Amino acid sequence: MDLRQLEYFVAVAEERNFTRAAQRVHISQSGVSAQIRRLEKELGAELFDRSARSAELTVAGEAALAHARNALAAAASVGQAVGEITGLLRGNLSIGMVIGCTVTPLFDALAGFHRAHPGVTLSLREDNSDRLLDDVRSGALDLALIGTGTEPDDLEFLTIISEPLVAAVPAGHELAGGPVALHDLAAHPVVCMPPGTGLRAVFDRVCAARGVEPMIALQASAAEAIADLALRGLGVAILSESMVAGHSGLTALPLADAIDPALLVLAWRPGTNAAARELIAYCRTAFRISADQSSSTAPTTR
Template identity: 80%
Template sequence: MDLRQLEYFVAVAEEQNFTRAAQRVHISQSGVSAQIRRLEKELGAELFDRSARAAELTAAGKAALEHARNALAAAGAVGQAVGEITGLLRGNLNIGMVIGCTVTPLFDALAGFHRAHLGVELSLREDNSDRLVDEVRTGTLDLALIGAESAPEGLETLTILSEPLIAAVPGGHELAGRAIALRELAAHPVVCMPPGTGLRAVFDRACAARGVEPVIALQASAAGAIADLALRGLGVAILSESMAAEHPGLTALPITDATDPALLAITWRPEANVAAREMIRHCRRAFRIDSGTTPDTLP
């Protein structure tokens, strides 16, 4: 048997489908099937029950799965150890980014990492912060840029931005020009981010702590969409300070009793691989963050 066969075996086991596994490992379905057959022939046992709709593991397959994963991890560790010595990184680096958050320094960090480590294949995808954190915990993602109400427990975190929530309204709005409390805000329709995002978590927690039930009129994942909806009189926008500052047509209103800040942060597992930690180094440089410091605003 070889590592390629073990990789295909693990992919089919995890995807429970030969077609999806083939897409994951970037070869044809027939190629995956052929390699699995060869592995089964060598082991003298069928690894999958092909009579079921899904590709379900047989007893032999279940017994083999963890060992196959360990073998692949060990092979990866060998390459990683050599990479640390030679300065050459290879493999994949999977990065997540919260939806609707275009943060140029992150892209600068990605570009710098790519130039320095051409042997590493980068992937970047968007999702809401809750799901990104879950995928970092499980190892699906190596690191992620998230919005959060606090640093995720059990993960390492590099805080990019920490600032209070604000309400934002067009210049002619009755609330314009003064600070407001959450109870006063609740008398107006609100436009905010959906559940699963850091800003929404901070807003919901502040409202719950004061027994306030706001009317969520509209939700959008991008700050620009929230601002545009508020500019058209469809509700009071709930944004961070820097988000509101990007939209000069809106007037920012401090919320006097929403004191907990919202965080924009990069998070990763304590046991993150060398490539992930190298990417963190590039992020520190791109965001101009020294160890132990946090910027007041994004560059």
């Protein structure tokens, strides 16, 4: 077996789809399939169940995945170690970003890093916050910008935003005019983000703490979509304060008994590689966050 076969195997396992994996590694689907077949022949076992609609790992595939990732990481570390000596960074960095979150400073950081280190290939993937966190922990992603209601205690992080949830309503709405209690909110349809997002986790937690069962009418992954639905009278939007800013037709009302903040954080594993550390430094500058606002040992939306 060779590293290329392991790279394709990991790509298919993470994408759960041969076509998306081929796009990710920049070769044809038939090329990916052929290399996976050669790897399976050499190992003497099928790695994927091809009878399902998605490419699901077999028991043998599950057993091989962690070792394949470790082998690729070890190979990358060889290049990184030499790069640190020569001052030249090479390799690949995989970055995750929560769906529907346009954060210009992150893009600025990526652009600045790319100009300074063209030998490092960058990939960016959107997903919901729960899956992004899982992928950072597993090593499938080097770092990710995620929404959360709690600080992950096993990762290093930069806190980008920490702010309360608000209820957003159009002018003339029955709730307009002051803070909203969760029990009063329960009498109205709610438009919010889906499970797996940081904002939804915070909202679910504060409602459960007060014994409130909100009437979830509609769900959307983008703050703009939620705001537009609320503007049209389809429900009370649950967003963070900054997400409501810029929507002139909506009024942000404090949730009187929901004090837990929603967090937007950049998270990565302890002991990450040199290229990731350099990108994190660019992110610190882009977000204008000093090193003392992050944790290198502690474990810290949408």
